[in-house]
Amino acid sequence: MAVSGQRNVMEIQHQIRRNADETRSYIDDLYQWQENFRKAPTTKHKVDNPFKDTATAPHKDNQGEGEGEARQLQRTGRHEGLLRRLGQMG
Secondary structure, three states: OHHHHHHHHHHHHHHHHHHHHHHHHHHHHHHHHHHHHHHOOOOOOOOOOOOOOOOOOOOOOOOOHHHHHHHHHHHHOHHHHHHHHHHHHO
């Protein structure tokens, strides 16, 4: 019984060392990522609004389905129309 108890203790100590090594490696990677993030150039990108033209009337060459959507958006209100379109995308 003493031998199996010593094995269990040694296995637990070994597991603790492995966990400590994994944690140390994770923290080192995190610090490296943080340094890389700080050194990266900061640029502001302009993001186009995909909904900016949804409430406007379609162009003459784009009649049909888009025209119905534009009218529907005008009737239901801009927010409800955007929420409906977001539901269709997801």
